[in-house]
Amino acid sequence: MQERNRNCIEAGIEIRKLSLYREEIVTEAGAAPARPAFRASVAAVVTNPWVGTGAATDLSDAVGELAPRLAKLLTDKLIETLGGADRIEAFGKAAIVGTAGEIEHGGALIHTPYFGNLVREFLQGESIICFADTRAEAGEELIVPMWHKEHAATRSHYQTVSARVADAPRAxxxxxxxxxxxxxxxxxRIGDRATDPAVTAQNLEAVLS
Known part of the structure; x- marks a missing residue:
């Protein structure tokens, strides 16, 4: 981990903190899940390299340098925490921008191929990665959505995990x-798109009236 952090710093990312959260639902509605699952989030607190640069600033050069290293760092930690990429079934991504930055700065680090494509590859997925982003004061919680890494329409894997760093992001x-x-x-137990009936306003007219 120290070597990966060093590589990020050399690339221009100053990482102040890594925060790991993991949970297991032991019982729900009085019964243990048929398939117990672990959920985890890994957050990297990094210096915003674009603070004060203005709305017309081209972000692409820095993105190509910074985002891939963050993707590797965070997915390595997720894989380690959850027991291997082959055990992971659902994924998501998010960014919280400090108050001195633009919401676009967070998007630059998570919404381009330099992050998303690599997260997908490292976690052995195929789906588009669902996401959340916001600008906030330090300590604000963000709910990160996830869905199946190979079959986005698999409704059983629509779920969320909370992410919060008590003293981040600073401005x-x-x-x-x-x-x-x-x-x-x-x-x-709410079915799936593959087995859903055809639902339209017309054939639900009795319910909607």
């Missing part, structure tokens, strides 16, 4: 987050 920082789960929600 000139960004919190970059990757999240994953080893299984579905507890007791999923």
């Amino acid at each position: 000139d920082e960004i919190v970059v987050i990757a999240a994953a789960s080893t299984g579905p929600r507890p007791h999923p």
